[in-house]
Amino acid sequence: MDIKRVMVVGAGQMGSGIAQVCAMNGYEVILHDLKEEFVQKGIEGIKKQLEKQVKKERISEADMDRFLRQVHLSTDLNNASDVDLVIEAAVENMEVKKNVFKQLDAICPEHTILATNTSSLPITEIGAETNRPSKVIGMHFMNPVPVMKLVEIIRGLATDQEVYDAIRTMSENLKKTPVEVQDFPGFVSNRILMPMINEAIYTVYEGVASPKDVDEVMKLGMNHPMGPLTLADFIGLDTCLYIMETLHEGFGDDKYRPCPLLRKYVKAGWLGKKTGRGFYEYS
Numbered sequence: 001m002d003i004k005r006v007m008v009v010g011a012g013q014m015g016s017g018i019a020q021v022c023a024m025n026g027y028e029v030i031l032h033d034l035k036e037e038f039v040q041k042g043i044e045g046i047k048k049q050l051e052k053q054v055k056k057e058r059i060s061e062a063d064m065d066r067f068l069r070q071v072h073l074s075t076d077l078n079n080a081s082d083v084d085l086v087i088e089a090a091v092e093n094m095e096v097k098k099n100v101f102k103q104l105d106a107i108c109p110e111h112t113i114l115a116t117n118t119s120s121l122p123i124t125e126i127g128a129e130t131n132r133p134s135k136v137i138g139m140h141f142m143n144p145v146p147v148m149k150l151v152e153i154i155r156g157l158a159t160d161q162e163v164y165d166a167i168r169t170m171s172e173n174l175k176k177t178p179v180e181v182q183d184f185p186g187f188v189s190n191r192i193l194m195p196m197i198n199e200a201i202y203t204v205y206e207g208v209a210s211p212k213d214v215d216e217v218m219k220l221g222m223n224h225p226m227g228p229l230t231l232a233d234f235i236g237l238d239t240c241l242y243i244m245e246t247l248h249e250g251f252g253d254d255k256y257r258p259c260p261l262l263r264k265y266v267k268a269g270w271l272g273k274k275t276g277r278g279f280y281e282y283s
């Protein structure tokens with residue numbers, strides 16, 4: 001299974017980061033989203049990141065131009081008709097993902113692997129929407145993708161060993177460290193991270209401390225690079241809520257109950273950094 005051409009579906013924070021890392025490591029990438037303005041925003045983000053690398057003299061201008069030439073933009077999913085791998089990084093919503101996978105299954109050649117960057121949803125259920133569950137797999141990158149070393153690789157019940165091996169090799173080619181995880185809600189990363197963030201929100205909700213002080217405790221006391229509430233704003237509070245709901249529903253245990261304050265913020269449209277307001281304000 002030789003992976004050369006990749007489509008990344010979704011040009012947001014995660015998708016554009018994945019496309020950047022693929023291009024920087026020799027893959028031809030198609031960056032796809034529903035609207036031209038979304039793909040433009042994605043490629044501008046990649047350009048900005050690469051320009052920073054040039055300034056730091058880590059890559060040359062010629063490298064930057066070459067990487068950018070390797071990223072092709074798309075608003076037509078039919079462009080997936082000649083790729084070896086699709087990495088789906090659309091919004092974290094089961095119905096959206098099922099719909100995308102159904103369409104990709106019809107468009108892509110038989111050999112194409114369909115991977116999802118879902119952070120918590122069952123790979124087996126997504127695979128069952130297609131006629132190729134043996135070629136469906138989870139490939140979960142962390143944010144910011146160019147910086148974070150981890151890729152969680154999640155096999156669905158039907159995923160072939162050679163598909164797993166191909167994705168593991170590709171992750172290593174992207175200079176990431178793959179970790180194999182079984183298909184349970186939240187995998188490992190978000191099963192541990194999100195309850196911590198949710199608990200941090202409860203401490204604010206119950207008046208134990210202010211957001212700034214909660215973050216200070218975790219940064220200075222536990223050496224976390226970001227406090228949990230800063231991190232929640234960075235991930236997106238809508239995503240945090242969706243993952244908590246997936247854990248709550250998947251395990252049926254009250255310990256995963258989303259904090260009412262998290263629900264309130266999401267209802268208010270305070271989704272964190274991307275909307276300018278979450279636990280903190282951003283200009």
Ligand code: CAA
Nearest residue numbers: 049119141142143144145146147148189190225226231235
């Ligand atoms: N994109 C690309 N690169 C970025 C970046 C971004 N958004 N933000 C920072 N960087 C780079 C900087 O350019 C810098 O690179 P160099 O060292 O090569 O110069 C490096 O990261 C460090 O940046 P800073 O010195 O500006 O800031 P920092 O030391 O605070 O690091 C951070 C920034 C790496 C984001 C750090 O705060 C961190 O590790 N935070 C926690 C991130 C985390 O937990 N991610 C997981 C989120 S959960 C997830 O992704 C899973 C999910 O499903 C929800």
